[in-house]
Each structure stands twice: as structure tokens, then as C-alpha cells.
Amino acid sequence: MLRDHTDAEARAALPLKWGAVPEGTIPAWVAEMDWHTAPAVTDAVTAALQRGVTGYAPFDDAGVGAAYAGFARRQWGWEVPPEASVPVPAVVPGLRLVLESLCPPGPVVVPLPCYPPFRDVVALAGREAVHVETDPDDPEAALDLAAVERAFAAGARTLLLCSPHNPLGRVARRAELEALRDLAAHHGARVVADEVHAPLTLPDGPAFTPYLAVDPRGIAVTSTTKSFNAPGLPCAQVVALDPEDRAVLQALPLVQTHGWSPLGAVASVAAWRHGDAWLAAVRDRVAANRDLLGTLLAAHLPLARTRRLEATYLAWLDLRAYAAPDGRGPDPVARAEAGGVRLGPGEDYHPGLPGHARLNLATSPDRLTEVVRRLGVALAPA
Numbered sequence: 160m161l162r163d164h165t166d167a168e169a170r171a172a173l174p175l176k177w178g179a180v181p182e183g184t185i186p187a188w189v190a191e192m193d194w195h196t197a198p199a200v201t202d203a204v205t206a207a208l209q210r211g212v213t214g215y216a217p218f219d220d221a222g223v224g225a226a227y228a229g230f231a232r233r234q235w236g237w238e239v240p241p242e243a244s245v246p247v248p249a250v251v252p253g254l255r256l257v258l259e260s261l262c263p264p265g266p267v268v269v270p271l272p273c274y275p276p277f278r279d280v281v282a283l284a285g286r287e288a289v290h291v292e293t294d295p296d297d298p299e300a301a302l303d304l305a306a307v308e309r310a311f312a313a314g315a316r317t318l319l320l321c322s323p324h325n326p327l328g329r330v331a332r333r334a335e336l337e338a339l340r341d342l343a344a345h346h347g348a349r350v351v352a353d354e355v356h357a358p359l360t361l362p363d364g365p366a367f368t369p370y371l372a373v374d375p376r377g378i379a380v381t382s383t384t385k386s387f388n389a390p391g392l393p394c395a396q397v398v399a400l401d402p403e404d405r406a407v408l409q410a411l412p413l414v415q416t417h418g419w420s421p422l423g424a425v426a427s428v429a430a431w432r433h434g435d436a437w438l439a440a441v442r443d444r445v446a447a448n449r450d451l452l453g454t455l456l457a458a459h460l461p462l463a464r465t466r467r468l469e470a471t472y473l474a475w476l477d478l479r480a481y482a483a484p485d486g487r488g489p490d491p492v493a494r495a496e497a498g499g500v501r502l503g504p505g506e507d508y509h510p511g512l513p514g515h516a517r518l519n520l521a522t523s524p525d526r527l528t529e530v531v532r533r534l535g536v537a538l539a540p541a
């Protein structure tokens with residue numbers, strides 16, 4: 160059901176992921192998939208283009224909220240009102256808008272490691288970031304709720320949650336989300352949940368719980384662009400259950416919310432409504448690649464450590480055992496690059512944490528096999 164790109168096709172289709180690396184290097188960095196999006200999306204967007212849908216976005220949500228509500232009901236058994244979604248251009252601008260317009264003044268808790276733009280949006284929103292670290296030596300480690308409580312007690316009033324987590328690939332358990340909700344309520348803080356990876360929760364792991372299903376005061380931001388590999392068709396949604404929150408967003412100057420594309424909305428509606436079977440094939444491929452990665456690491460990089468991936472196609476690798484003992488010389492990510500593989504440097508996700516990398520598994524098994532083979536050669540002790 161998935162249509163993989165050859166290298167030449169991928170280079171043409173994914174100009175950021177493949178265009179940023181020299182010919183011959185395999186890109187396993189930015190979160191894009193090396194295959195076509197769902198036929199349901201391509202068909203809907205092609206038909207819309209043929210109808211001449213190239214105008215401005217409308218004032219309403221173009222049906223995105225109702226389509227999302229159907230998806231949430233089928234996939235997670237969660238009832239969310241269609242009117243809860245407010246379209247925004249993309250997830251990260253949506254997070255910024257929410258921080259600026261809906262979150263109480265005060266510092267923002269940003270758990271580390273984090274998707275790097277989390278730190279940027281907090282800075283752009285003029286807020287101080289308070290970092291809560293996840294123990295890199297504990298492969299089971301979850302959000303440190305005791306540290307979150309200390310941060311709230313010291314004045315932080317917002318927490319940026321990545322659920323499921325990029326880059327740890329972890330699905331937050333319902334009980335953890337309930338405990339977080341209770342802490343936030345106690346301190347008058349709000350949780351903003353980036354749930355863009357939720358449709359990619361893997362079939363054999365814990366179930367995804369939408370944050371708003373446990374905390375109606377929370378705000379979620381999501382889109383289909385990550386799980387359906389279509390970030391070039393911009394459309395995301397802020398999901399807010401409180402009508403007053405939505406009224407605040409809807410009253411913002413148009414320049415702050417507009418910029419989402421009507422074609423992006425067509426893609427989102429098609430994906431939320433008709434993408435389940437394709438998405439199931441993606442999840443199966445990612446789960447199979449995760450298992451393949453385990454086998455390949457054992458063969459080529461036995462000292463690498465990783466967490467069991469519960470969601471997303473992004474594996475978090477601890478390569479500290481392959482760093483030079485005295486900390487001198489190129490780090491594992493630089494050596495991987497020299498060996499023909501572009502990884503996401505761990506320091507981008509967790510400043511100050513050496514020897515980690517993010518590896519993108521959304522590719523063919525053959526390419527993944529070649530990636531790990533190359534890493535084994537590049538990182539082999541001299």
C-alpha cells in the first residue's frame with residue numbers, strides 16, 4: 160500500500176530532506192517519509208486543483224474540525240466537538256499563537272529532550288523556558304513530574320507537552336497525563352499538547368490518550384502533515400474545548416491565523432476521513448523497521464542504546480559508547496556524516512547532552528539496512 164521513492168524520486172519529491180545532503184549521503188534526519196502520501200490525499204488535492212481551488216482560505220474551518228472529530232472517534236474513542244478546531248498555518252506557529260494568546264504569564268516548562276522549535280517558540284513568545292530533563296541513562300524514563308511540580312511551584316504557568324514524544328518515541332500513559340493535569344490545575348498552569356505524532360502511535364504499544372480527554376483546560380495543536388507526509392500542504396489546527404479560548408483565537412488579527420492553505424485543508428479532510436487504512440500500513444512499516452533496527456544495531460553497533468519505539472518513526476540513539484574516550488575528535492554524528500549518513504544531532508534536541516542522535520526510520524528496509532551498515536563502519540573503534 161505504501162509507494163516507496165527511489166533515491167532519484169525522493170530527491171525530487173523531498174527537496175529539504177534529500178536536497179540538504181550531498182549526492183550519495185542517505186538522509187535520515189528531518190521528519191519526512193521516503194514514500195508518497197496516501198492516495199486519498201493525492202486524489203483529493205489533484206481534484207481540488209482541477210476545480211481551481213487556488214484562492215484564499217475561507218473564514219470557516221473548511222470542514223477540518225468535523226473530519227478530525229470523526230478520526231478521533233474511530234481511532235481513540237474520543238468525542239471532540241467539530242467546532243473545537245481552529246485552523247492555523249502549521250503546528251509550530253499554532254504553538255506560538257497559543258503561548259502568546261491563551262497561556263498565563265510566566266515561564267514555560269519545556270521537557271528535554273525536545274523538538275528544537277519548542278525552545279524557539281518559547282523565546283519568540285517572549286517567555287522564559289524552564290527545562291525539565293529526562294534521564295538519558297534510563298530507557299524507561301518518562302516526564303519527571305516531581306521536577307514539573309517544582310517548576311510550577313517556582314512560578315512556571317505553562318507546560319509544552321509533546322505527546323507522543325519526539326524524539327523519545329514514547330506514548331504518555333493516561334495516569335501520567337492525569338497527574339500532570341492535577342499539578343497544572345493546582346498551580347493555575349496550562350498544558351499545551353503538541354499531538355502531531357499521535358496518528359503514528361504503533362500498533363503493539365500503549366494506546367494514545369488525547370490530552371484534552373483528561374484535561375478540558377488543556378490546548379492541543381495537531382495536523383495531518385506529519386503522519387501523512389504532507390508538510391508542503393500547510394494546514395494545522397488548534398484544538399480548544401473552551402469556547403472562550405476559541406473566541407480569543409478567532410478575534411486575533413487575521414495575519415496571525417491565516418496562511419493555512421485551502422489545499423492543505425482539502426488534504427487534511429481527506430486524510431482524517433479516508434486515511435485510516437493507509438495510516439495502518441505506515442504504522443506496520445514503522446513497527447517492522449523498528450524491529451529491523453534492533454537486529455541491525457545488534458549486528459553493527461552493539462554498544463548503541465535505544466528506547467523501544469512506541470510512536471513515530473524517529474528513533475533516539477545513545478551513541479556515547481562510540482565517542483572518543485577523551486571527548487576529543489569528531490563526535491558520532493559528524494563521523495556518521497563522513498560515512499554517508501545524515502542524522503539529527505542529539506544536541507539540537509537536548510543542549511549539552513553529548514553522543515545522541517535521532518534516526519529517521521520512515522524509509523525502505525533496504526535503505527535502513529544500508530544506513531546502519533554505514534554507521535557501523537563509520538563508528539567502528541579505530
Ligand SMILES: Cc1ncc(COP(=O)(O)O)c(C=O)c1O
Nearest residue numbers: 190249250251274325353355390
Ligand atoms: C513535535 C513536532 N511538532 C511539530 C512539527 C512540525 O509541525 P509543522 O511543520 O506543522 O510546524 C514536528 C515536525 O517534525 C514535530 O516533530
